[in-house]
Amino acid sequence: AQKVIQVWSTTSRQEGEKLTLDCSYKTSQVLYHLFWYKHLLSGEMVLLIRQMPSTIAIERSGRYSVVFQKSRKSISLVISTLQPDDSGKYFCALWELDNYAQGLTFGLGTRVSVFP
Amino acid sequence: VTLLEQNPRWRLVPRGQAVNLRCILKNSQYPWMSWYQQDLQKQLQWLFTLRSPGDKEVKSLPGADYLATRVTDTELRLQVANMSQGRTLYCTCSGLQVSNERLFFGHGTKLSVL
Numbered sequence: 001a002q003k004v005i006q007v008w009s010t011t012s013r014q015e016g017e018k019l020t021l022d023c024s025y026k027t028s029q030v031l032y033h034l035f036w037y038k039h040l041l042s043g044e045m046v047l048l049i050r051q052m053p054s055t056i057a058i059e060r061s062g063r064y065s066v067v068f069q070k071s072r073k074s075i076s077l078v079i080s081t082l083q084p085d086d087s088g089k090y091f092c093a094l095w096e097l098d099n100y101a102q103g104l105t106f107g108l109g110t111r112v113s114v115f116p
Numbered sequence: 117v118t119l120l121e122q123n124p125r126w127r128l129v130p131r132g133q134a135v136n137l138r139c140i141l142k143n144s145q146y147p148w149m150s151w152y153q154q155d156l157q158k159q160l161q162w163l164f165t166l167r168s169p170g171d172k173e174v175k176s177l178p179g180a181d182y183l184a185t186r187v188t189d190t191e192l193r194l195q196v197a198n199m200s201q202g203r204t205l206y207c208t209c210s211g212l213q214v215s216n217e218r219l220f221f222g223h224g225t226k227l228s229v230l
Contacts, residue, residue, distance in 0.1 A: 037221075043125070045206065045221035091160060103150055103162030103208075104219060 003027070004094050006107035013082050015116050020067070021077045023092030023107055031097040035104065036066070036077045039089040048090075051075055082114045119143045122207045122222030130230045134197040137225050139207030141190040146209035146220060149192040151184055153177070154204040154224075166192060179203065202228045 005024045013019050034051040048064050050057040067076040089111045093104040121140040129135045150165040164173050166186035175182045179201040185193045207222040
């Protein structure tokens, strides 16, 4: 069963709109972190946001924010005022302390297309 | 600034042949090096984390067998054998901390089966 669930595999918006990408996760652990990565067309994978238990780190300056609902085990990435450069694939990922030696668990990603 | 140099970027692999991948770490601040695979269904999956020179691990997954080696403080290798389906392999690095969580990715090596 998937531990990190991104329901939408693709989505598209027009330039200037706001986009919310949803992610839900399953964990029984107390200490875990969540991440949003963007996979660029060049192949590069870029860390956007890191959500820790009570703090958030915006790793990539821009128009990114999150809506973190811990009780619902949900973290949404919000991108405001979309630009064509925001096109790419966005991955949500989970890190759990007890499984720290096993790396991150990723969702399947959501491909975003932004049209002028 | 690129933290990881990964090569080759793309390789066509004749069925039954093994291929060797290489990843070079450019910043010693992030010494924990790992391999992740992304299969044709686009699932990104952790394979190995090798922390010290001399560390070796093997793993068999659907569609490929892997042997990972941490050669030096700055070099990580991966041998991919018995590959039946294409995939992309990503090298990553992270900092010296209890957690293994803040990852930087290389550009990836895309493998296709001939």
